[in-house]
Amino acid sequence: MFEIARLYRRFGLRPVELLEELLGTIRRDNLNAYITVDEEGALRDAQEAEQILAQGSDDVLAGIPLAIKDNICTRGIRTTCGSNILADFVPAYDATVVERLRKRGAIIIGKTNLDEFAMGSTTTTSNAGPTKNPFDETRTPGGSSGGSAAAVAADLCAGALGSDTGGSIRQPASFCGITGLKPTYGSVSRFGLVAFASSLDQIGPMAHSARETAVLFDAIKGHDPKDSTSVPGEYAPIDLNALDMHGIRIGVPQEFFAEGLSPDVERAVRFGITAYEELGARIVPIRLPHIRYGVAVYYVIATAEASSNLARYDGVRYGLRADGAKDLTDMYLQTRSQGFGAEVKRRIMLGTYVLSAGYYDAYYKKASQVRTLIARDFSEAFGQCDLIAGPTSPVTSFGLDEMMDDPLSIYLLDIYTIPANLAGLPALSIPCGFAEDGLPIGMQLMAPHFREDRLLGAGMAFQDCTRFHRVKP
Amino acid sequence: MKITDQEVLHVAGLSRLKLDEHELKRFLRELNAIVDYMDMLAQIDTAGVPETVHATMLTRALRQDIPERSQERAAALANAPSQREGKIVVPRVIE
Amino acid sequence: MRDYDIVIGLEVHAQLLTETKIFCGCSARAGLAPNSSTCPVCMGMPGVLPVLNSKVVEFGIRLGLATGCTIARRNVFARKNYFYPDLPKGYQITQYDRPLCERGFLEIEIAGTKKRIGITRIHMEEDAGKNIHDEHEPVSYMDFNRAGVPLLEIVSEPDIAGPDEAVAYLKELRQILMFLDICDGNMEEGSFRCDANISVKPKGVAAFGIRTELKNMNSFRNVGKALEFEVDRHIGILKAGGRVEQDTRLWDVAANRTRSMRSKEESHDYRYFPDPDLVPLEVDEAWIEEIRSSLPELPSAKRKRFQEEYGLPAYDADVLTQTKALADYFEQCSELLDSPKEISNWIMTEVLRVLNEQDIALPQLKVTPGMLTAMLTLISTGTISISMAKEVFAEMASSGRTAEDIVQSKGLRQISDEDELLGLVQGILENNPAEVKKYRQGKTQLLGFFVGQLMKATKGKANPNLANSIIKEMLES
Structure with a gap:
């Protein structure tokens, strides 16, 4: 990103030239990172950027080619959410x-x-087929923002936006060896993000480095009157100088190094923590006792909200409407049964179940209370430390053909990323090493609400003395 | 099994999803496994613990009662599967 | 009927007179071209979010204060989930366990007896779109202009003991809403809608009977008729030893009866939960006080004041306080002319008649308070007679000209000149010697005959009082 900005200004590269080359690369590529490439629109953007640059703009983002996850609405560009129902x-x-x-x-x-x-x-589970991991095309890039992660990793864009409800930015960032930020809930507007679970969803940036991630975050953050959950107030730009780690207390929860953690991941993350220690940080053991309930809480709340959020896909006003329905109810049934894939149906059903008469208290209400306990664990922990560090995912990327048949075991892989969403905290995944087989590993850093500056500053400090984020597939 | 196939069908009905025999079996198995797992929540004492519905502390997000331009009707209907004379057509609603 | 207790609870939906919808900036006005007052938010497009209109909260608090409710300091919006093609998001945003107002009441009067009807709760919610059925094809048409129009739902306690009380409650509530300027109260057009729950039990029995829910009653008349029908139906079933079936029923205007909706829909399971897109709404004391201090005088207080301050009979006070506009009109007149009963009479007869005939509201009436009182002054000074005044009023109402102007141009001025009348009476007496004779012999009821002759001669312009006294004087001298 900074490189491109320099090429534009110092070496006379024109955005249209850069874009045309990039579009060529995307056409030849077979990762299936993009659902829609808007060549015409991008060309228009590039021409506008040329004018902006000609006027001497010093905006780093002028003419920077970016990719947007297909659940974020773009005017005039198809927005499918990877679903038949919005194809x-x-x-x-x-x-x-x-x-x-x-x-x-x-x-x-x-x-x-x-x-x-x-x-x-x-x-x-996209109707556009799976995306492949640029580091090993037989493997998953992670998800759900796997297309954005793969596109960044393979340089099919200079940066991307993803969305993170339970780890959907951080986990693919970790699987693809890039940097991804899930911002504080309320710091980035959700207006135009197709809702999955409204109280957990947050849009965030993905890029190679923490510095680029910070530039993107600065561009998208801030109060939006169209989003009632967007927090008003001044949002200072992130300092692009690395944070001085001296005296910074990094909390390491023992719960993050529990059963199920792959030895490769543990080794790399421990290395990352040691690196911070060498940079002057103080390592503090902490406890997050309710984290073990995170997955259960998450799958109650996220599916409950999803079951309601996805009710609008009914074939009436937009999207798929099944042909040949014999009456209104039949139209609903056929449209939704044809329009949604198995995982979406499963979550809608689960969410409907936990909200339905007789189960609300045992599941939805209970989960909302435990959510409070999890948030309290973090408040207490942040009394003892400035950042929390641990793995992003317990595993590295796995084979597209070794998809687990059992949804629960896939859900359990979100164990480290879910807590930040439940508590609304910002969290960053940065590359911190590679497994024996060469697959990237991510380290997750978490900070108190609205302390993205600390998070990204620590990321910059790490990346200023390591090269993991520079390793290309 | 905690959830019966009757309940799966009830939930599918509420969700307006039509399940075939195969899907019914599969969801029955999967939902039971997930709900069994979720039942760990029952062990936690949450007496007096408030619920968290929002991840922010915001209260009062209001707008003024000032009209904004509505969209063009063409835009409102641009994605409609079926329309006639400015209205969206659906199979008859029975009251 | 006296052997049974009737238990009725009412749910009213009042559309609010805000400029914009509850969660977006689209116009909340009715009557626009289908789907022209919509945006991605009220159409429930993917990715959009609601933002609450502060005016809706203010209006809700106004009604809450006017009905003695407790105003909730913390409000939560909930989603009510169900599928219906007029419901864009597949859920309605409403309030569930944390409504805006609770535990209020309003007072009704039946045959001079006052009764308090409890208000359980008042909450804010969004309206759905409209569906229009095709008469020839098995399709319906959707218009989403109404989707997102703000509503207050007002739920009464089951304190209402009969159809007459129900109608009185609705009239009072509607009047309050209109006085508060928050709802236009139009039942036909659906801006004031009412559903009823009704059950009947033998007198003295504590347990409630099985209730039915009544919908589609779009006038006070229909509410009364539907409830009466339902009461009779319940009692009939009970008397025959039967059991009322829990049911939702429609009032069928054409058939003059209620009928079951027989909805095949699965048992309602709305899966209410707090809407994560809307943060809790905190209402502070300062806001409530600000609204309280701007509350207008309510109908019941106004009725009382009109009787005390202007010495009007209860009937007049009732009629004049039907609407705020009418009451204001009366008060504006009374400021100009201290003659409240006379003003009241004119408003209750001529003003209301013209409003009806011209099918207009008060602001469109061409006779301003100043014009009406100027005309009343012409009566009291003897310039015109009452019957002339009626003609003058009609002319003012149709042309907007002043009474003075009309009197001038039409030559309506009474003849109050004594000499002129004397001369005329002289001639009449001379031309009717027989009648004069009879009168003088004691047949004094012939006075009317002479007055009639005089009126004929003056084309009705003779000042009637003066005419009477002159004729009498001349006959008796």
């Missing part, structure tokens, strides 16, 4: 984040692949 849906509006990126002169190349409605962690 032909063209929004008449830009998501606030897209609007903000356009204002900065960025080029929107297209829409990246994802698990259907962002429900998954493999980017395999």
Whole structure:
């Protein structure tokens, strides 16, 4: 990103030239990272960027080609959510984040692949087919923002937006060896993000480095009157100088190094923590006793909200409508049964179940209370430390053909990423090593609410003395 | 098994999803496994613990009662599967 | 019927007179071209989010304060989940366990006896779109202009003991809403809608009977008729030893009866849960006080004041306080002319008649308070007679000209000149010697005959009082 900005200004490279080359690469590529490439729109953006640059703009984002996850609405560009039910849906509006990126002169190349409605962690449930991991094309890039992660890793864009409901930015970032930020809930507008679980969803940036991630985060963050959950107030730009780690207390929860953690991942993350210690940080053991309930809490709340959020796909106003329905109810049944894939149906049913008469208290209400306990664990922990470090995912990327048949065991892989969503905390995944087989490993850092500056600053400090984030597939 | 196939069908009905025999079996098995797992929540004492519904502390997000331009009708209907004279057509609603 | 207790609870949905919808900036006005007052938010497009209109909260608090409710300091919006093609999101945003107002009441009067009807709760919610059925094909048409129009739902306690009380409650509630300027109260057009729950039990029995729910009653008349029908139906079933079936029923205007909706829908399971897209709404004391201090005088207080301050009979006070506009009109007149009963009479007869005939509201009436009182002054000074005044009023109402102007141009001025009348009476007496004779012999009822002759001669312009006294004087001298 910074490199491109320099090429534009110092070496006379034109955005249109860069874009044309990039579009060529995307055409030849077979990762299936994009669902839609908007060549015409991108060209228009590039031409506008040329004018902005000609006027001497020093905006780093001018003419920077970016990819947008296909559950973020783009005016005039098909937004499918990887689902049959929205296969032909063209929004008449830009998501606030897209609007903000356009204002900065960025080029929107297209829409990246994802698990259907962002429900998954493999980017395999999309109606556009699976995305492949650039480090090993037989493997998953992770998910649900797997298309964005693969596109960044393979340089099919200079940066991307993803969305993170239970780890959907961080886990694919970790699987693809890039940097991904899940911002504080309420710091980035959700207007235009097709809702999966409204109280957990957050749009965030993905890029090679923490510095680039910070630039993107600065561009999209800030209060939006169209989103009632968007937090008002001043949002200072992130300092692009690395954080001085001296005296920074890094909390390491023993719960994050529990059963099921792959030895490769443990080794790499322990290395990362040691690196911080060498940079001057103090390592503090902490406890997060309720984290073990995170997955259960998450799958109650996320599916409950999803079951309601996805009720609007009924074939009436937009999207798929099944042919030949004999009456209204039949139209609903056929449309939704044909329109949604198995994982989405499973979650809608589960969410409907936990909200239904007789089960609400035992599941939805109980989970909402335990959510409070998890948030309290973090408040207490942040009394003893400034950052929390641990693995992003207990495993590295696995084979597209070794998909687990049992949904629960896939859900359990979200164990380390889910807590930040439940507590609304910002969390960052940065590359911290490679497994024996060469697959990337991510380290997760978490900070108190609205302390993305600390998070990204620590990421920069790490990346200023390591090269993991520079390793290309 | 905690959830019966009757309940799966009830939930599918509420969700407006039609399940074939195969799907019914599969969801019955999977939902039971997941709900069994979720039952660990019952062990936790949450007496007096407030619920967290939002991940922010915000209260009062209001807008003024000032009209904004509505969209063009063409835009409102652009994605509609079936329309006639400015209205969206659906199979008859029975009251 | 006296052997049974009737238990009725009412649910009213009042559409609010805000400029915009509850969660987006689209116009909340009715009557626009189908789907032209929509946006991605009220159409439930993917990715959109609701933002609450502060005016809706203010209006809700206004009604809550006017009905003695407790205003909730913390409000939560909930989603009510169900599928219906007029419901864009597949859920309605409403309030469930944390409504805006609770535990209020309003007072009704039946045959001079006052009774308090409890209000359980008042909450804010969004309206759904409209579906229009095709008469020839098995399809319906959806218009989403109404989707997202703000509603207050007002739920009464089951304190209502009969159809007459139900109608009185609705009239009072509607009047309050209109006085507060938060709802236009139009039942036909659906901006004031009512559902009823009704059950009947033998007198003295504590347990409630099985209830039915009544819908589709779009006028006070229909509410009364539907409830009466339902009461009779319940009692009939009970008397025959039967059992009322729990049911939702429609009032069928054409058939003059209620009928079951027989909805095949699975048992309602709305899966209410807090809407994660809307943060809790905290209402502070300052806001409530600000609204309280701007509350207008309510109908019941106004009725009382009109009787005390202007000495009007209860009937007049009732009629004049039907609407705020009418009451204001009366008060504006009374400020100009201290003659409340006379003003009241004119408003209750001529003003209301013209409003009806011209099918207009008060602001469109061409006779301003100043014009009406100026005309009343012409009566009291003897310039015109009452019957002339009626003609003048009609002319003012149709042309907007002042009474003075009309009197001038039409030559309506009374003849109050004594000499002129004397001369005329002289001639009449001379031309009717027989009648004069009879009168003088004691047949004094002939006075009317002479007055009639005089009126004929003056084309009705003779000042009637003066005419009477002159004729009498001349006959008796």
